[in-house]
Amino acid sequence: MHAAHIADASFDPARLAACAEAIAAAGRKLGAQGLTPATSSNFSMRIDDRHVAITISGRDKGALTAADVMVVDMDGRAVGTSARPSAETLLHTQIYREFPDARAVLHTHSRNQTVASRLYASAGVVHLEGYELLKAIAGHTTHETAIDVPVFPNTQEMPELVARVEAWIRAGKPLYGYLIDGHGIYTYGRDMAEAERHIEAFEFLLACELDLKRMRS
Amino acid sequence: MHAAHIADASFDPARLAACAEAIAAAGRKLGAQGLTPATSSNFSMRIDDRHVAITISGRDKGALTAADVMVVDMDGRAVGTSARPSAETLLHTQIYREFPDARAVLHTHSRNQTVASRLYASAGVVHLEGYELLKAIAGHTTHETAIDVPVFPNTQEMPELVARVEAWIRAGKPLYGYLIDGHGIYTYGRDMAEAERHIEAFEFLLACELDLKRMRS
Amino acid sequence: MHAAHIADASFDPARLAACAEAIAAAGRKLGAQGLTPATSSNFSMRIDDRHVAITISGRDKGALTAADVMVVDMDGRAVGTSARPSAETLLHTQIYREFPDARAVLHTHSRNQTVASRLYASAGVVHLEGYELLKAIAGHTTHETAIDVPVFPNTQEMPELVARVEAWIRAGKPLYGYLIDGHGIYTYGRDMAEAERHIEAFEFLLACELDLKRMRS
Amino acid sequence: MHAAHIADASFDPARLAACAEAIAAAGRKLGAQGLTPATSSNFSMRIDDRHVAITISGRDKGALTAADVMVVDMDGRAVGTSARPSAETLLHTQIYREFPDARAVLHTHSRNQTVASRLYASAGVVHLEGYELLKAIAGHTTHETAIDVPVFPNTQEMPELVARVEAWIRAGKPLYGYLIDGHGIYTYGRDMAEAERHIEAFEFLLACELDLKRMRS
Numbered sequence: 032m033h034a035a036h037i038a039d040a041s042f043d044p045a046r047l048a049a050c051a052e053a054i055a056a057a058g059r060k061l062g063a064q065g066l067t068p069a070t071s072s073n074f075s076m077r078i079d080d081r082h083v084a085i086t087i088s089g090r091d092k093g094a095l096t097a098a099d100v101m102v103v104d105m106d107g108r109a110v111g112t113s114a115r116p117s118a119e120t121l122l123h124t125q126i127y128r129e130f131p132d133a134r135a136v137l138h139t140h141s142r143n144q145t146v147a148s149r150l151y152a153s154a155g156v157v158h159l160e161g162y163e164l165l166k167a168i169a170g171h172t173t174h175e176t177a178i179d180v181p182v183f184p185n186t187q188e189m190p191e192l193v194a195r196v197e198a199w200i201r202a203g204k205p206l207y208g209y210l211i212d213g214h215g216i217y218t219y220g221r222d223m224a225e226a227e228r229h230i231e232a233f234e235f236l237l238a239c240e241l242d243l244k245r246m247r248s
Numbered sequence: 249m250h251a252a253h254i255a256d257a258s259f260d261p262a263r264l265a266a267c268a269e270a271i272a273a274a275g276r277k278l279g280a281q282g283l284t285p286a287t288s289s290n291f292s293m294r295i296d297d298r299h300v301a302i303t304i305s306g307r308d309k310g311a312l313t314a315a316d317v318m319v320v321d322m323d324g325r326a327v328g329t330s331a332r333p334s335a336e337t338l339l340h341t342q343i344y345r346e347f348p349d350a351r352a353v354l355h356t357h358s359r360n361q362t363v364a365s366r367l368y369a370s371a372g373v374v375h376l377e378g379y380e381l382l383k384a385i386a387g388h389t390t391h392e393t394a395i396d397v398p399v400f401p402n403t404q405e406m407p408e409l410v411a412r413v414e415a416w417i418r419a420g421k422p423l424y425g426y427l428i429d430g431h432g433i434y435t436y437g438r439d440m441a442e443a444e445r446h447i448e449a450f451e452f453l454l455a456c457e458l459d460l461k462r463m464r465s
Numbered sequence: 466m467h468a469a470h471i472a473d474a475s476f477d478p479a480r481l482a483a484c485a486e487a488i489a490a491a492g493r494k495l496g497a498q499g500l501t502p503a504t505s506s507n508f509s510m511r512i513d514d515r516h517v518a519i520t521i522s523g524r525d526k527g528a529l530t531a532a533d534v535m536v537v538d539m540d541g542r543a544v545g546t547s548a549r550p551s552a553e554t555l556l557h558t559q560i561y562r563e564f565p566d567a568r569a570v571l572h573t574h575s576r577n578q579t580v581a582s583r584l585y586a587s588a589g590v591v592h593l594e595g596y597e598l599l600k601a602i603a604g605h606t607t608h609e610t611a612i613d614v615p616v617f618p619n620t621q622e623m624p625e626l627v628a629r630v631e632a633w634i635r636a637g638k639p640l641y642g643y644l645i646d647g648h649g650i651y652t653y654g655r656d657m658a659e660a661e662r663h664i665e666a667f668e669f670l671l672a673c674e675l676d677l678k679r680m681r682s
Numbered sequence: 683m684h685a686a687h688i689a690d691a692s693f694d695p696a697r698l699a700a701c702a703e704a705i706a707a708a709g710r711k712l713g714a715q716g717l718t719p720a721t722s723s724n725f726s727m728r729i730d731d732r733h734v735a736i737t738i739s740g741r742d743k744g745a746l747t748a749a750d751v752m753v754v755d756m757d758g759r760a761v762g763t764s765a766r767p768s769a770e771t772l773l774h775t776q777i778y779r780e781f782p783d784a785r786a787v788l789h790t791h792s793r794n795q796t797v798a799s800r801l802y803a804s805a806g807v808v809h810l811e812g813y814e815l816l817k818a819i820a821g822h823t824t825h826e827t828a829i830d831v832p833v834f835p836n837t838q839e840m841p842e843l844v845a846r847v848e849a850w851i852r853a854g855k856p857l858y859g860y861l862i863d864g865h866g867i868y869t870y871g872r873d874m875a876e877a878e879r880h881i882e883a884f885e886f887l888l889a890c891e892l893d894l895k896r897m898r899s
Contacts, residue, residue, distance in 0.1 A: 064282075065715075069818040069883040091875075140815065142886060146893045149812065161366065163402060163431035164357065167286040173404045174430055185814060187824045213825055214814035224308075232286040235359060242363045245897060246462060281499075378583065380619060380648035381574065384503035390621045391647055441525075449503040452576060459580045463679060498716075595800065597836060597865035598791065601720035607838045608864055658742075666720040669793060676797045680896060 042082040042102065042110075050076035050084035051097035053135070053223045058086070061139055061230065062093020071140035072215065073117035076223065077127050081105055085123055088115045121189040122196070126219050129200055133219040135226035139234070140215030147237045150244070151182050152212040159236050167232035168207050169225060180233070182210040208233050259299040259319065259327075267293035267301035268314035270352070270440045275303070278356055278447065279310020288357035289432065290334035293440065294344050298322055302340055305332045338406040339413070343436050346417055350436040352443035356451070357432030364454045367461070368399050369429040376453050384449035385424050386442060397450070399427045425450050476516040476536065476544075484510035484518035485531035487569070487657045492520070495573055495664065496527020505574035506649065507551035510657065511561050515539055519557055522549045555623040556630070560653050563634055567653040569660035573668070574649035581671045584678070585616050586646040593670050601666035602641050603659060614667070616644040642667050693733040693753065693761075701727035701735035702748035704786070704874045709737070712790055712881065713744020722791035723866065724768035727874065728778050732756055736774055739766045772840040773847070777870050780851055784870040786877035790885070791866030798888045801895070802833050803863040810887050818883035819858050820876060831884065833861045859884050 054074045061067055072092045075085035083103050086092065090099040102110040105128060107120040117123075123136045151157045159165060160177040168178060181204075183195045192211065200206055208218035208229060216233055220226030271291045278284055289309045292302035300320050303309070307316040319327040322345060324337040334340075340353045368374045376382060377394040385395060398421075400412045409428065417423055425435035425446060433450055437443030488508045495501055506526045509519035517537050520526065524533040536544040539562060541554040551557075557570045585591045593599060594611040602612060615638075617629045626645065634640055642652035642663060650667055654660030705725045712718055723743045726736035734754050737743065741750040753761040756779060758771040768774075774787045802808045810816060811828040819829060832855075834846045843862065851857055859869035859880060867884055871877030 068886040069815060069879045071815060071818065142889050142893065145813065145815070145886075145890050146897070149890075149894060150897055161430045162362065163428070164286060164288060164362070167288065174402055175404070185825055187826070211814070213812045228286045235285040235362075238359050239362050239366075241893070241897070242359065242458070243366060246363070246367055246458070378647045379579065380645070381503060381505060381579070384505065391619055392621075445503045452502040452579075455576050456579050456583075459576065459675070460583060463580070463584055463675070595864045596796065597862070598720060598722060598796070601722065608836055609838075662720045669719040669796075672793050673796050673800075676793065676892070677800060680797070680801055680892070 042078050046078050047082075047084055047102060048097065050078055051100035054084060054086060054100050055095040055097050057135075057137065057223055057227055058092040058095035058099075060227070061137070062091075062095075064234075066139040066141040066144075066230070066234065067092035068140065073119060073123070073138050075120075075123040075136045077134045078102065082110060083120075083124055083127060085116050085120055088117050118187075119189065121193055122217060125193050125196060126217070129197075130219065132221050134221055135223040136217065136219045137226045137230050138215055138217045139230055141234055143234060143238045143241060144210060144215045145213060147241055148182050148210040148212050148214060148216075150241075151210070152184070154182070156181050157210065157237065157240060159240065162236055162239065164232050164235055167228055169220065169229070178207055179204065180208055180210055180216075180237075181206070182212055185212045185214050259295050263295050264299075264301055264319060265314065267295055268317035271301060271303060271317050272312040272314050274352075274354065274440055274444055275309040275312035275316075277444070278354070279308075279312075281451075283356040283358040283361075283447070283451065284309035285357065290336060290340070290355050292337075292340040292353045294351045295319065299327060300337075300341055300344060302333050302337055305334050335404075336406060336409075338410055339434060342410050342413060343434070346414075347436065349438050351438055352440040353434065353436045354443045354447050355432060355434045356447055358451055360451060360455045360458060361427060361432045362430060364458055365399050365427040365429050365431060365433075367458075368427070369401070371399070373398050374427065374454065374457060376457065379453055379456065381449050381452055384445055386437065386446070395424055396421070397425055397427055397433075397454075398423070399429055402429045402431050476512050480512050481516075481518055481536060482531065484512055485534035488518060488520060488534050489529040489531050491569075491571065491657055491661055492526040492529035492533075494661070495571070496525075496529075498668075500573040500575040500578075500664070500668065501526035502574065507553060507557070507572050509554075509557040509570045511568045512536065516544060517554075517558060517561060519550050519554055522551050552621075553623065555627055556651060559627050559630060560651070563631075564653065566655050568655055569657040570651065570653045571660045571664050572649055572651045573664055575668055577668060577672045577675060578644060578649045579647060581675055582616050582644040582646050582648060582650075584675075585644070586618070588616070590615050591644065591671065591674060593674065596670055596673065598666050598669055601662055603654065603663070612641055613638070614642055614644055614650075614671075615640070616646055619646045619648050693729050697729050698733075698735055698753060699748065701729055702751035705735060705737060705751050706746040706748050708786075708788065708874055708878055709743040709746035709750075711878070712788070713742075713746075715885075717790040717792040717795075717881070717885065718743035719791065724770055724774070724789050726771075726774040726787045728785045729753065733761060734771075734775055734778060736767050736771055739768050769838075770840065772844055773868060776844050776847060777868070780848075781870065783872050785872055786874040787868065787870045788877045788881050789866055789868045790881055792885055794885060794889045794892060795861060795866045796864060798892055799833050799861040799863050799865060799867075801892075802861070803835070805833070807832050808861065808888065808891060810891065813887055813890065815883050815886055818879055820871065820880070829858055830855065831859055831861055831867075831888075832857070833863055836863045836865050 073086045075083050084100050087101050101112045101114045103116050105124050107124050126133050126136050157180040163174045218229040290303045292300050301317050304318050318329045318331045320333050322341050324341050343350050343353050374397045380391045427433050435446040507520045509517050518534050521535050535546045535548045537550050539558050541558050560567050560570050591614040597608045599605050644650050652663040724737045726734050735751050738752050752763045752765045754767050756775050758775050777784050777787050808831040814825045869880040
């Protein structure tokens with residue numbers, strides 16, 4: 032076990048540096064958009080098959096530098112550092128394990144995301160349909176589509192959340208992003224630019240959905 | 249046909265450079281206002297009678313540079329480049345063909361525009377009346393006027409959309425801007441400054457209209 | 466008449482320069498807050514008893530420089546320039562004539578101001594009460610006060626508007642600011658800092674009032 | 683009494699300088715977020731057991747420098763300066779006396795804070811429950827908690843407000859922050875970073891609560 036852990040520590044430092052810089056830049060951009068209040072949110076990138084670069088717990092995400100990023104293995108254990116990763120690290124590593132193409136995972140915590148999560152928690156899903164911007168989600172080439180964003184119950188027990196996400200995937204349902212009740216959204220992309228596009232698209236679509244719900248009720 | 253295409257490629261590179269710079273500056277300004285989420289939106293300027301400078305598909309509109317702009321002819325075909333223009337290029341070239349004074353076309357995709365387009369899709373039009381800011385739309389010198397912004401059904405088939413826009417114009421109705429359902433707005437101006445003023449004015453007027461609808465219902 | 470006009474042109478150029486710089490700075494600040502869409506809004510400062518520095522018509526108020534400011538006399542006539550002052554110049558000069566302490570006048574055109582003006586047009590007044598921020602309006606030292614902001618009908622005939630404002634003042638009612646229906650707000654201060662504080666306070670108070678109206682209905 | 687006052691004036695100038703810089707930086711950050719309209723809001727830090735650095739009354743909180751900060755003693759009297767401290771200084775010194783760990787106090791005045799204070803004034807409390815971001819308030823490690831934010835009646839008599847805050851604390855109720863009716867919020871932290879996190883968290887939680895109230899009614 033110890034030997035395995037040592038083996039895990041062999042990653043490319045140049046790739047880590049590039050990931051840390053991309054994570055910090057994404058944090059500053061999303062922070063400026065108001066999506067990361069009060070040190071919430073966490074961001075990561077895949078370094079290689081066994082390592083993930085992820086934000087250290089508790090940092091101000093709108094003022095990130097590369098020094099706010101650490102390395103974990105695919106089981107969420109810190110590698111080569113005594114820093115503490117985000118409490119939600121296992122949700123990141125799950126996405127990298129489930130989706131081999133995923134190279135960046137973003138979790139933000141905006142007002143629209145939190146409000147939508149609470150309003151749709153009992154339904155368990157936000158159904159998005161009729162928007163041109165659905166095309167911004169990878170793999171969609173027309174607005175004549177629909178995307179279901181699941182809303183999972185909140186818990187401080189990560190294995191519970193991991194199990195719920197896994198159950199959704201095992202049921203064969205597509206997963207482009209998910210909400211946690213009273214919390215924010217998780218999404219991912221094949222690179223950081225795609226993950227950022229997904230965050231912006233989901234934030235926009237949830238905001239529109241809330242506006243329409245307000246106006247039509 | 250091939251010869252004609254070659255003839256099309258003769259445009260003034262200095263004019264293209266000026267257009268590309270103006271387009272990039274407009275994109276950064278509108279992007280900072282949150283009107284271009286998730287690489288949506290597209291912008292263009294008329295280079296001459298046969299050429300249009302237009303944003304390349306898929307770029308982040310809030311971080312545009314002149315290198316994100318390409319040339320198309322009035323049929324929407326790429327000129328002198330293998331880059332791919334916006335899927336909605338034909339809506340731009342239609343405006344340049346229909347309105348000889350139009351020198352800049354802007355398409356943005358804000359939350360207010362999308363929500364208004366969906367709420368007024370069945371009516372087919374947003375009727376704007378009683379606002380001082382109607383004077384910001386070219387040709388209007390008093391608030392005692394009204395402007396109808398048509399809302400066309402969304403489709404991925406551009407010729408269908410082109411035909412709907414054409415039918416509106418052929419019916420003799422003024423067209424200062426139009427919405428597409430679940431999508432954003434198109435407007436234009438005699439120069440980029442006027443097109444930007446139109447975008448800002450329509451965004452403002454639609455936002456007010458949504459607020460009034462919310463408050464009065 | 467001509468001689469009188471020449472006499473009018475004798476003002477202190479250093480004072481004009483200081484006013485123009487203060488106006489441009491205020492414009493950039495208020496523009497960044499989204500209060501001046503689509504080249505709307507206009508700003509002025511008193512140069513001396515007979516001259517006012519005011520924004521030239523049609524400029525982008527968020528990108529003002531001192532070159533966007535011109536001089537008018539107290540009858541609103543351009544002094545020493547062929548530039549065209551704002552169509553609403555007479556509303557500015559009226560305030561300088563009516564209130565000897567007024568040295569800066571600001572007119573902005575925000576979404577909240579426009580929506581409030583339309584919702585309260587039939588009542589003719591927005592009644593503001595119970596807010597700590599009423600203390601930000603000059604002369605108020607406690608929140609246990611109330612301020613009535615009149616809403617005048619919109620017209621392109623400035624003498625009509627001037628007469629309505631004058632009637633309000635002649636009736637002995639305090640005037641800290643006023644709305645025009647479908648339009649924005651006018652307010653003033655003993656210097657530019659106070660006028661800016663008044664704009665920020667009214668924008669805030671109208672926004673809160675709209676929120677409360679929405680929530681309580 | 684006089685001798686005691688002189689003794690009070692002996693504080694570490696380096697600590698004052700550090701506090702003043704931290705206060706100015708916090709003001710610029712919170713001002714940019716729109717939380718300090720029209721020179722409202724006030725901020726302070728504990729210098730030592732007997733001294734507090736606090737913003738001078740009436741300054742623009744979004745453009746603060748260290749020169750806008752002065753020293754008061756624990757009774758709220760100016761120390762070594764003729765500047766006038768915020769009218770609400772006694773609310774700051776109360777927090778430093780009641781909570782020995784408190785080293786920074788922030789009072790902001792946002793639209794959401796004011797609207798929430800008025801809507802919940804008759805209930806006397808805003809009950810926050812079910813939000814992941816409750817974990818951003820010091821001492822909370824799970825979202826399965828609830829925080830009551832009291833809403834006190836507004837008054838210009840500070841001793842009255844001080845007495846109401848004291849009564850809440852003497853009743854044994856936790857106090858992480860409180861609202862004043864028609865006014866803003868007060869919160870504090872063990873350092874400026876924690877106080878800022880608390881302001882951001884309360885602003886976010888109140889905004890969500892207002893959205894949910896709007897949507898569910």
